Amino acid sequence: MIFYFSGTGNSKWVATQLANHFSDALYQIGEYERIAAPLAPQFELKSDEKIGFVFPIHSWGMPPIVVDFIADMQWSGYNNQLIYCVMTCGGECGLTKHQFIKVMEAKGLGCQHIYSVIMPNSYICMKGFDIDPKNVQEQKKQQVNIDLPKIISAIEKDQPIDFYQKGKRFSKIKSTLIYKIFAKYSLTDQAFSSNEECTSCGKCVKVCPVGNIELFDGKPVWKGNCTQCLACIHHCPTTAIEYGKSTKNKGRYVFK
Numbered sequence: 001m002i003f004y005f006s007g008t009g010n011s012k013w014v015a016t017q018l019a020n021h022f023s024d025a026l027y028q029i030g031e032y033e034r035i036a037a038p039l040a041p042q043f044e045l046k047s048d049e050k051i052g053f054v055f056p057i058h059s060w061g062m063p064p065i066v067v068d069f070i071a072d073m074q075w076s077g078y079n080n081q082l083i084y085c086v087m088t089c090g091g092e093c094g095l096t097k098h099q100f101i102k103v104m105e106a107k108g109l110g111c112q113h114i115y116s117v118i119m120p121n122s123y124i125c126m127k128g129f130d131i132d133p134k135n136v137q138e139q140k141k142q143q144v145n146i147d148l149p150k151i152i153s154a155i156e157k158d159q160p161i162d163f164y165q166k167g168k169r170f171s172k173i174k175s176t177l178i179y180k181i182f183a184k185y186s187l188t189d190q191a192f193s194s195n196e197e198c199t200s201c202g203k204c205v206k207v208c209p210v211g212n213i214e215l216f217d218g219k220p221v222w223k224g225n226c227t228q229c230l231a232c233i234h235h236c237p238t239t240a241i242e243y244g245k246s247t248k249n250k251g252r253y254v255f256k
C-alpha cells in the first residue's frame with residue numbers, strides 16, 4: 001500500500017509509478033480529514049505488500065498533515081514488510097530524512113529506504129519564489145524519469161542506495177527553525193482570495209485534498225483547515241486565485 005500526499009501532482013505521479021510497478025494500492029492522505037472521520041485511519045496490510053510513503057517537501061520538512069497522519073494511523077497485519085519513503089522536492093530537502101526517521105521511530109518502525117527526487121517547484125507564496133521556467137521543468141521531468149527507476153530497483157531488490165537531495169547550505173536552520181515557523185504560522189488560508197476571473201467552475205473545491213473549500217454564491221470560500229499544498233491556486237483554470245499580493249504575476253504549475 002502506498003500512502004501519498006500531493007498538491008500539484010508531482011508526488012501523485014511518483015506514487016502512481018510505484019503503485020503500477022509494485023501492483024500496490026494507493027491511499028491519498030487527506031481523505032481522512034476530508035470526511036472528518038471520528039476514528040483514527042485504519043488499514044489492513046497484506047503479508048506480501050510493501051508499504052510506501054510519498055509526499056512533497058514543505059519548507060525543508062514533512063508536510064505537517066503527513067506527520068499527523070502517520071502518528072494517528074493504525075494498521076493490522078504488519079509483519080516486517082519493507083517500508084520505503086520517496087519525497088519530491090523543488091531542489092532541497094534539508095534534514096527531512098531525519099525527521100521521517102524520527103516520526104517512524106515514534107511508531108516503533110524503521111525504514112532503510114528513504115529517497116528524494118527533484119521535480120518542478122510549486123512554492124510561490126513568498127517574495128523571491130516562483131515556478132521554474134518551462135525548460136527547467138522539462139529538464140527536471142526528464143531527470144526524474146532516469147532517477148525514479150533506480151529508486152524502484154533499490155526498493156525491489158531491498159538494497160538501499162544513496163539518493164537524497166539535502167541541499168548545500170544551512171540545512172539545519174532551514175529544517176529546524178524555518179520549518180517550525182512554517183508549521184506554526186503558515187498553515188493558514190486567510191490570504192487566499194478569488195477575483196472577477198472566477199467562473200464558478202468548482203475545480204478548486206474538487207482538488208483541495210482536505211476538503212477545505214466550498215463555493216458560496218458561486219465563489220470559493222476557504223474554511224480554515226488549510227495545509228498550504230497550493231493545489232487550489234495552481235489548478236484554477238482562469239488564474240482567479242491569489243495568495244495576498246505575493247502571487248500576483250507569478251506562474252502556475254500542475255504536473256502534466
Ligand SMILES: Cc1cc2nc3c(=O)[nH]c(=O)nc-3n(C[C@H](O)[C@H](O)[C@H](O)COP(=O)(O)O)c2cc1C
Binds near residue numbers: 060089
Ligand atoms: C508550502 C510549500 C513549501 C515548499 N518547500 C520546499 C522546500 O523547502 N524545498 C524544496 O525543494 N521544495 C519545496 N517546495 C516545492 C515542492 O516540494 C515540490 O514542488 C513538490 O514536488 C510538490 O509536490 P506536489 O506536486 O506533489 O505537491 C515547497 C512547496 C510548497 C507548496
Ligand code: SF4
Binds near residue numbers: 203236238241
Ligand atoms: S477553480 Fe478558479 S474559476 Fe473555478 S471556482 Fe475555483 S476560483 Fe473560481
Ligand code: SF4
Binds near residue numbers: 222233
Ligand atoms: S485550501 Fe488550497 S492550499 Fe489549502 S489545503 Fe486546500 S488546496 Fe491546499
